[in-house]
Amino acid sequence: MNEELQELINNLIQVENYSSALYLAMSAQMGRQNYTGMATWLRLQSEEERTHMLKLIDYMIDKDATVQLTSVPTLPSDFGSPLELFQKVLEHEKFVTNSYRQAFNYVNQADPQATVIIQDFLIEQINEEAQTQTIISRLTIAQNNPSAILLVDQELGKRQPAATPAAPAGG
Numbered sequence: 103m104n105e106e107l108q109e110l111i112n113n114l115i116q117v118e119n120y121s122s123a124l125y126l127a128m129s130a131q132m133g134r135q136n137y138t139g140m141a142t143w144l145r146l147q148s149e150e151e152r153t154h155m156l157k158l159i160d161y162m163i164d165k166d167a168t169v170q171l172t173s174v175p176t177l178p179s180d181f182g183s184p185l186e187l188f189q190k191v192l193e194h195e196k197f198v199t200n201s202y203r204q205a206f207n208y209v210n211q212a213d214p215q216a217t218v219i220i221q222d223f224l225i226e227q228i229n230e231e232a233q234t235q236t237i238i239s240r241l242t243i244a245q246n247n248p249s250a251i252l253l254v255d256q257e258l259g260k261r262q263p264a265a266t267p268a269a270p271a272g273g
Contacts, residue, residue: 103167107213110205111158112170114223117201118155120174122148124194127177128187137251139259140184147191150264154223161219184251185241192234199227 129144162169181187202224209216237258244250 103162103165104212107209107216108162108167110208111162111167111216114201114205114220115155115158115162115169116172117198118151118158119171121194121198122151122155123174124148124177125151125191127179128181128191131179131181131187132184137184137255139255139257140187143258143261144191146261146263153264157219161216184254185238188234188237188241192231192238195227195231195234199224199231202227 125144125148129141129148132138132144133141159169181190202220206217206220206224209220237254240254240257241251244254
């Protein structure tokens with residue numbers, strides 16, 4: 103694997119690591135405010151992003167490439183109302199999607215084998231943006247109606263964990 107591709111995938115690893123930490127911080131806020139469904143949804147989203155990071159790390163290991171992890175900066179503890187918070191989730195998901203689009207454009211020419219893993223994540227990103235937009239639409243309809251917001255919260259609490267990822271190739 104060439105150095106440019108290593109750097110690109112290491113960047114995606116950092117994006118997923120940051121995403122996981124961000125959603126965990128958001129989950130903590132929602133939990134603190136007793137929006138347990140939103141807290142659950144965000145915690146599961148955090149776990150999903152961590153799984154993405156691990157898949158990218160395993161890919162790098164399988165290719166005998168160097169993985170470089172960096173620390174996550176301190177995150178805020180307040181992201182505003184549930185609507186404001188999910189608007190920030192959507193903004194971040196768009197950033198992640200753009201990161202994968204750039205990576206896909208590069209690997210499509212430089213390393214066609216790598217397109218498979220990048221394309222899978224890119225498709226998933228499109229779905230995550232749509233799902234987040236639906237949540238925003240529901241919270242917008244709910245406006246400042248506490249009962250309606252609690253219904254959205256209850257619905258988000260029904261989310262189930264993603265399937266367990268496969269063990270790394272090396273063990």
